Amino acid sequence: MCGIVGYAGQNQAAPILVDSLKKLEYRGYDSAGITILNGELATYKAVGKIAELEAILPDDLNACIGIGHTRWATHGKPETRNAHPHMSLNISVVHNGIIENYMVLKEKLITQGYEFESDTDTEVIAHMLHHKMNADNGKRDLLSVMKETIKCLEGSYAIAALCNDEPDRMVFARKDSPLVLGIGEDGNYAASDVTAFLKYTKDVIYINDNEIGTLSSDEINVFDLEGNSLTKDVETVEWNLEAAEKAGYEHFMLKEIHEQPTSIQNTFAGKLLELEGNVRLDELYLSKEQIKNLRRATIIACGTSWNAGILGKYLFEKLAGIHTDIETASEFRYGNPVLCGEELTIAITQSGETADTLAAVRSSKSYGCRSIAITNVVGSTITRESDSVLYTRAGPEIGVAATKTFTAQLITLYMLAIYLGRSRKVISPDDAKKLIISLKKLPGQIQKILNKKDAIKECAEQFADKRDYFFIGRYLNYPVALEAALKLKEISYIHAEGYAAGELKHGPLALITEDTPVVAIATKGHTYDKVLSNIKEVKARNANVIAVADEDDTEIEKYADIVLRIPTSHEMIAPVLSSVALQLLAYYTALARGCSIDKPRNLAKSVTVE
Ligand code: F6R
Numbered sequence: 001m002c003g004i005v006g007y008a009g010q011n012q013a014a015p016i017l018v019d020s021l022k023k024l025e026y027r028g029y030d031s032a033g034i035t036i037l038n039g040e041l042a043t044y045k046a047v048g049k050i051a052e053l054e055a056i057l058p059d060d061l062n063a064c065i066g067i068g069h070t071r072w073a074t075h076g077k078p079e080t081r082n083a084h085p086h087m088s089l090n091i092s093v094v095h096n097g098i099i100e101n102y103m104v105l106k107e108k109l110i111t112q113g114y115e116f117e118s119d120t121d122t123e124v125i126a127h128m129l130h131h132k133m134n135a136d137n138g139k140r141d142l143l144s145v146m147k148e149t150i151k152c153l154e155g156s157y158a159i160a161a162l163c164n165d166e167p168d169r170m171v172f173a174r175k176d177s178p179l180v181l182g183i184g185e186d187g188n189y190a191a192s193d194v195t196a197f198l199k200y201t202k203d204v205i206y207i208n209d210n211e212i213g214t215l216s217s218d219e220i221n222v223f224d225l226e227g228n229s230l231t232k233d234v235e236t237v238e239w240n241l242e243a244a245e246k247a248g249y250e251h252f253m254l255k256e257i258h259e260q261p262t263s264i265q266n267t268f269a270g271k272l273l274e275l276e277g278n279v280r281l282d283e284l285y286l287s288k289e290q291i292k293n294l295r296r297a298t299i300i301a302c303g304t305s306w307n308a309g310i311l312g313k314y315l316f317e318k319l320a321g322i323h324t325d326i327e328t329a330s331e332f333r334y335g336n337p338v339l340c341g342e343e344l345t346i347a348i349t350q351s352g353e354t355a356d357t358l359a360a361v362r363s364s365k366s367y368g369c370r371s372i373a374i375t376n377v378v379g380s381t382i383t384r385e386s387d388s389v390l391y392t393r394a395g396p397e398i399g400v401a402a403t404k405t406f407t408a409q410l411i412t413l414y415m416l417a418i419y420l421g422r423s424r425k426v427i428s429p430d431d432a433k434k435l436i437i438s439l440k441k442l443p444g445q446i447q448k449i450l451n452k453k454d455a456i457k458e459c460a461e462q463f464a465d466k467r468d469y470f471f472i473g474r475y476l477n478y479p480v481a482l483e484a485a486l487k488l489k490e491i492s493y494i495h496a497e498g499y500a501a502g503e504l505k506h507g508p509l510a511l512i513t514e515d516t517p518v519v520a521i522a523t524k525g526h527t528y529d530k531v532l533s534n535i536k537e538v539k540a541r542n543a544n545v546i547a548v549a550d551e552d553d554t555e556i557e558k559y560a561d562i563v564l565r566i567p568t569s570h571e572m573i574a575p576v577l578s579s580v581a582l583q584l585l586a587y588y589t590a591l592a593r594g595c596s597i598d599k600p601r602n603l604a605k606s607v608t609v610e
Helices: 013-023 050-056 102-111 123-133 142-152 241-245 252-258 260-268 288-293 303-320 355-365 381-385 404-423 429-451 453-462 477-492 501-506 528-539 574-592
Strands: 003-009 031-038 040-047 065-071 086-088 091-096 157-163 169-175 180-183 187-191 203-206 211-216 220-224 296-301 323-328 344-349 370-375 388-391 468-473 495-500 518-521 545-550 562-566
Touching: 003 013, 003 091, 003 157, 003 169, 003 211, 013 031, 013 050, 013 065, 013 187, 031 050, 031 091, 040 050, 040 091, 065 091, 065 157, 065 169, 086 123, 091 123, 102 123, 123 142, 123 157, 142 157, 142 169, 142 211, 187 211, 252 260, 252 574, 260 404, 260 429, 288 404, 296 303, 296 355, 303 323, 303 344, 303 404, 303 477, 344 355, 344 404, 355 370, 355 381, 370 381, 370 404, 388 404, 404 429, 404 574, 429 453, 429 574, 453 562, 453 574, 468 477, 468 501, 468 528, 477 495, 477 518, 477 574, 495 501, 501 528, 518 528, 518 574, 528 545, 545 574, 562 574
Parallel strands: 296 323, 296 344, 344 370, 370 388, 468 495, 468 518, 518 545, 545 562
Antiparallel strands: 003 065, 003 187, 031 040, 031 065, 086 091, 091 157, 157 169, 169 211, 180 187, 180 203, 211 220
């Protein structure tokens, strides 16, 4: 995650880089750094706010070219040695993205004599550039070695690099992470998004995937990976700074919903072993024996994370044969849990700082349980208190309502369940493979939902004036219903209930009238027919039924008033797709009601008090 910046021009680079990094602060970060080049590379890094970096910069810096970075930790804690830029002798690199195969590359570089200072994936890029540059008696240039290096990288990257043998230019490359160049009067700029340099220029060149090039004070050259020179259009950005921070989206929440094809890919990057029908979870410190002997797991979480935990329970029971309880952290901590040392506690918390979840984990540890944390924030408190940590790698989330961190939690739970299930021989490699193939399809399928969001918007607007909403689903779609209701109530202030569809007749059916829209999550699976019966129950009370259904479902229209179509997927994986569709429903409802979407009343992003 994080952001990169670069500058080459007639002015002093350091103040421009620092200023550009400040413009990227809204993306979230935990450390920052710059390298400037004037004969020698000079690198400065600091943990914390950019002010901390500014505080260590000497007054007499004199260089007109440099690169910079704000880091949001994904590999290794927020520490100075993990902050970018990363160096390999005469080379300095900043990188945004995730290198999936960095472990393999790192091992090879170690055998070639390289020593690693950081825990990051990025450092391999610096050493690879250095190694290749020195291969042919040092006669190679940075652009050609960058081209060779990126061909070895699996994953996503926007990279900017400097070498002190090439004092006037930087080299950049992009795949699956944003990179934009700015053409200014006093020099040229590079950044993860235009906000970084909008103050200096509005003339930009968008770099596409698999493009590489050089940037100097008065020249920008862009090539494809075969080395062909590309003619790039210069576009003029019309956005102001605020709009640019949201990449043109009206709200951070909408931006974050749209980031999910990428954030999900980052969550599973390097972990899905399709051929073996397994998942790589090196960070899970459980021995084969411990996994085999697991009898029970307890998932502890709050809010959206708790909703994810319900899906986790179903997955662990179905795929790994582990009896699983799901507990609300604020209740668990004051209950009398019956736990023993052979058991596993899984805490799910995007922030890693939720007071109730932390207290509940501490309590479970007092029984001797082993704990796993699933969190989005590297170095957060939960990571220090758990035996193993699985990072969701969704990137910083600014909207208070959790969206991309929720789907990242789901993906992490799928991976953990598959891993445990394979280790315990509960699922076959073939069954695991089917799930993995379906997981890999998710980014493209989510994109399809996003491309057709207008239908969801129309539906949201139709019912935006209602006072109450119901969301119903069964089994794996039950947590989807809970989460959709939570999303709607927190941002639109409409009263919404998420219900297990089979429970309606035990009470809430009394509330259903023609004024209560009921959203039924009705994707194909072994509870599909049951949900159709539940739809009939609410239709008989004149409710308007909105069904979330597979795109190839030809039955559903006979039952529902409105059908929101999602791509057909594996029954177990479909909840991710339904969730994205219903995030959009909540968003557009809140938009139609003129609510404060990114900062709903009374709510905070991180609940660090009881
Ligand atoms: C809802 C939401 C909250 C959080 C809850 C737990 O959109 O974000 O319900 O899920 O406060 O927070 P974490 O996951 O940080 O422990």
